[in-house]
Amino acid sequence: MHNDIKKALEVLKNGGIILYPTDTIWGIGCDATNEEAVKRVYEIKKREDSKSMLVLMENPNRLNSYVDEVPEIALDLIDVTDKPMTIIYSNAKNLAKNLINSDGSIGIRITEEAFTQQLIQRFRKPIVSTSANISGDAPAQNFSEINQAIIDAVDYVVEYRQDDMTKAQASSIIKIGADWGVQVIRE
Numbered sequence: 164m165h166n167d168i169k170k171a172l173e174v175l176k177n178g179g180i181i182l183y184p185t186d187t188i189w190g191i192g193c194d195a196t197n198e199e200a201v202k203r204v205y206e207i208k209k210r211e212d213s214k215s216m217l218v219l220m221e222n223p224n225r226l227n228s229y230v231d232e233v234p235e236i237a238l239d240l241i242d243v244t245d246k247p248m249t250i251i252y253s254n255a256k257n258l259a260k261n262l263i264n265s266d267g268s269i270g271i272r273i274t275e276e277a278f279t280q281q282l283i284q285r286f287r288k289p290i291v292s293t294s295a296n297i298s299g300d301a302p303a304q305n306f307s308e309i310n311q312a313i314i315d316a317v318d319y320v321v322e323y324r325q326d327d328m329t330k331a332q333a334s335s336i337i338k339i340g341a342d343w344g345v346q347v348i349r350e
Contacts, residue, residue: 167323168282175286179318180204182295182309185219186247186276188302188331189309190292191317192219198259204291205261207316210298212261217249217270219292221283226271229257229289234339241273247334248272251348262291272334278323294333304330 171181178200180193191207193200195218205212220226223241226233231254240250255262255269263269272292274280283290294302295309303309306325314320336348 164278164281164323167321168278168285170319171282171321172285174319175282175290180207180316181319181321182314182317183278183282183321184276184306184324184327185279185292186272186274187334188304189295189306190219191295191313192290192292194286195258195262195289195291198261201259201262201291204293207313208293208296208298210293213265214298215264215268215270216262216291216293217272218258218262218289219272219274219279219283220289221274221280223273225289226252229255229269229271231256236345237339240337240345244335246332247275249334249336251336251338253340258289268338270336278321302333 171183174181175194178197180191180203183190183192191204193204223238230252237250249270249272251268251270253268255267258269295313296302297310305328335350338346338348
């Protein structure tokens with residue numbers, strides 16, 4: 164795992180794209196503050212850039228660097244959840260403009276998975292996490308299901324957990340509105 168983190172870190176720092184395991188499904192990722200890298204992820208996925216992608220962070224203490232105001236309820240939800248949960252926050256900041264939704268929101272998940280936690284901690288910035296599939300195709304539930312076109316298009320494929328055949332699940336998604344109302348998007 165250490166060697167994979169080192170190689171992935173080098174790619175991210177140089178504006179490249181990685182294919183990596185997350186706390187949910189395998190993801191395509193890049194520096195969430197780099198517009199050119201984000202653009203490449205949209206191109207690899209053949210996804211319209213009007214469909215936003217989420218970012219991973221390793222620590223909820225860093226949310227204030229990327230969201231104008233973090234509602235207390237978000238921190239409570241992060242504390243009590245027992246499975247991966249993406250929260251959509253209003254008023255994103257300090258992220259690539261083409262990553263932020265047209266309404267100014269961004270989906271952020273605090274990862275509990277060892278590889279991504281260490282990678283993000285060492286990178287010191289959030290990374291994009293979008294399912295490793297061509298837009299419209301079903302997400303790959305493990306590495307063996309990832310389309311070869313995705314594997315060929317990225318700059319680095321993480322070796323860690325490639326042999327894990329566990330069927331992965333996408334995260335739940337919760338949106339916290341400007342009025343602090345909570346809406347469940349996906350359970």
